[in-house]
Amino acid sequence: MPAGTQNTTIPGCGFHHISIQTADIDRSIRFYRDVLGMQLRLEFMIGERRFALLNMGDGSYIELQVARGAVPDPAAGSPLAHFALAASDVRAAIEKVRAAGYPITVEPKEAQLGSLSASVAFFTGPNGESVELFQEI
Numbered sequence: 286m287p288a289g290t291q292n293t294t295i296p297g298c299g300f301h302h303i304s305i306q307t308a309d310i311d312r313s314i315r316f317y318r319d320v321l322g323m324q325l326r327l328e329f330m331i332g333e334r335r336f337a338l339l340n341m342g343d344g345s346y347i348e349l350q351v352a353r354g355a356v357p358d359p360a361a362g363s364p365l366a367h368f369a370l371a372a373s374d375v376r377a378a379i380e381k382v383r384a385a386g387y388p389i390t391v392e393p394k395e396a397q398l399g400s401l402s403a404s405v406a407f408f409t410g411p412n413g414e415s416v417e418l419f420q421e422i
Contacts, residue, residue, distance in 0.1 A: 302338065302346035303368050307412045310335055313349045316411045320385040321370070321378075323347060341370065367407065367415035375404040375420040382408045390415065395422070 292298040307313040314337055317323045323339040326346065330336070337349045372378040376393045383389055391407035404420040 300345045302348045304348040304350055305410075305412055305414055306352040307349050308352055309411070310337060310349050310351050313337075313411050314339070316385070316387070317347050317349070320381055320387070343371075367417050369405075369417035369419040372418045372420050375406050375418045378418050379406040379408065387411070393418075 305313070314325060317339045318325055323341055326338045326340050328335065328337045334353070335351045339347045339349070341347060370378075379389060379393055388409045389406065390409055391405070393404055393406040396403045396405050402422045404422055406418045408416055408418075410416050
């Protein structure tokens with residue numbers, strides 16, 4: 286989609302956040318803040334559950350939430366296969382993840398997606414989430 290394309294059906298539409306259940310929110314905050322460089326914007330409680338919003342750098346967020354019962358509920362279900370984070374250098378970014386000890390599931394590689402060329406890599410985050418790093422080339 287060309288830069289600057291606007292959604293005329295839902296004005297102001299854009300990506301706000303993705304929410305991840307976690308059994309250890311402090312560990313997850315450290316990963317997304319210290320390894321991936323996101324800024325902790327706010328922490329809050331809903332009832333007895335703790336939440337955190339981390340700015341990815343473009344005004345969109347990763348929301349972390351303590352799972353009900355303190356264990357992520359696979360029965361909550363999700364069709365989400367993975368989420369992708371934009372990177373200007375996939376190889377450098379994946380090395381930060383590797384240095385922090387997280388499993389790399391797909392090493393950096395070039396991908397031709399129709400007319401779009403990209404460099405991609407995948408890793409597993411602290412809650413078992415599959416994360417793709419994506420760089421248009």
